Amino acid sequence: MRLPRFEYLSPKTLEEATALLGTYGNQAKILAGGTDLLVDLKKRSSIQGSRRWGKKERGPCYVIGLKGVTGLTRLKYSPGETLSVGPITSYADVADSTIVKESYPLLWQACRTFSRPQIRSAGTLVGNLCNGSPSADIVPPLIALGAKARVISARAEREVPVEEFCSxxxxxxxxxxxxxxxxxxxxxxxxxxxxxxxxxxxxxxDEALVVVAVLLEFADRDKTVRRARIALGSVAPRPSRALESESMTQGKKLDEALIQKISETVAAETSPRSRSDYRRLMTSYLVRKALTEALGN
Incomplete structure (x- = not known):
């Protein structure tokens, strides 16, 4: 399949990129790794319709590439505080980082096991988030970690919790x-x-049928749960947290009986798009497995 006709724009700064977005609006799309956007563009050149832009839209007239903007592949770590991930940081960049492996093992594991090496080298974490897919692999770990997206335009800047990013x-x-x-x-x-x-x-x-990311913060070395975040992907219209299941862990030590009860509860917190019985069954199984594993990690 061939790409349709569009004008490629290559800003040198983020300010230039946001100015171009302000000028062209919905006629423009941002290109980072291109693993989703380029595939969709090719589809639009061969068939009518795309799940991304709708059946009656032509797709973007302008593609704004970020590769020419310096510093956007960075991983900046402030010990004990935050990890900053740039908009064209790839899965491979994260998987190859010793700092991420040691300080953010949940994110590291998700990136190192994502798809195949070629996709890990090209695809970006921010692109996976902005794609808005219910089955996005990296979004549940980001939600479990309490990540926020710094969103900018020529008008203003704001922070959006990742769990609220997909609507x-x-x-x-x-x-x-x-x-x-x-x-x-x-x-x-x-x-x-x-x-x-x-x-x-x-x-x-293949596209994920169920994604589960669990982070348990303990009050002490005795593993009494102080806070839990259980994030799910591909089992609802958007990635989300299992809030009721999380509340069942507060101030408790997880034993086999409680883990079983939580795994049964979490299935009721899902609303799969298809293969609902199977996805609920797998969600229950994977949450049970994840909670057990989190106690040992």
């Missing part, structure tokens, strides 16, 4: 003149446990 399937809170300048991820408070679970139809390269 519907393939729809985000981004306005047409906004882009994500960075992800800000707070460092979990010690002691803590974590787990990342994912299942697909066939191979690891």
């Amino acid at each position: 519907a399937p393939f729809t985000t809170v981004l306005k047409e003149d906004e882009l994500v300048a960075e992800l800000k991820i707070p460092q979990p408070a010690e002691p803590y446990g974590w787990s990342y679970q994912r299942t697909t139809k066939r191979t690891a390269e």
Whole structure:
């Protein structure tokens, strides 16, 4: 499939990029890794309609590439505080980082197991978020970690919690003149446990059927849960937290009976788009596995 006709714009600064978005609005799209955008553009050149832009829209007339803007692949770590992830930081950049492996193992595990090496080298975390897919692999770990997106435009700047970023399937809170300048991820408070679970139809390269990310912060070394974040993907119109299940852990030590009860509760907090019985069953199983693993991590 060939790409349709569009004008490629290459700003040198984020200010130039936001100015271009302000000028062209919904006629423009941001290009980071291109693993989603370029595929959609090719689809639009061969068939009518795309789940991203709708059946009656032509797609973007302008593509704004960020590769020419310096500093956007950065991983900036402030010990004990936050990790800053730039908008064209790839999965491979994160997976190859010793700092991320040691201080953010949940994020590291998600990135190192994502798809195949070629996609990990090209695809970006911010792109995965902005795609708005209900089955986005990286979004549940970001939600579990309490990440925020720094959103900028020529008009203003704001921070959006990642758990509020997607509003519907393939729809985000981004306005047409906004882009994500960075992800800000707070460092979990010690002691803590974590787990990342994912299942697909066939191979690891396939779209996820269920994604589970768990972060347990303990009040003491005895592993009484102080705070839990259980994030789910591909089992609702958007990635989200299992709030009722989280509340069942507060101030408690997780034993086999409580973990089983939580895993049964979490299934009721899902609303899968398809294969609902199977997805609920797998969600229950993977949450049970994740909580057990988080106690040992």
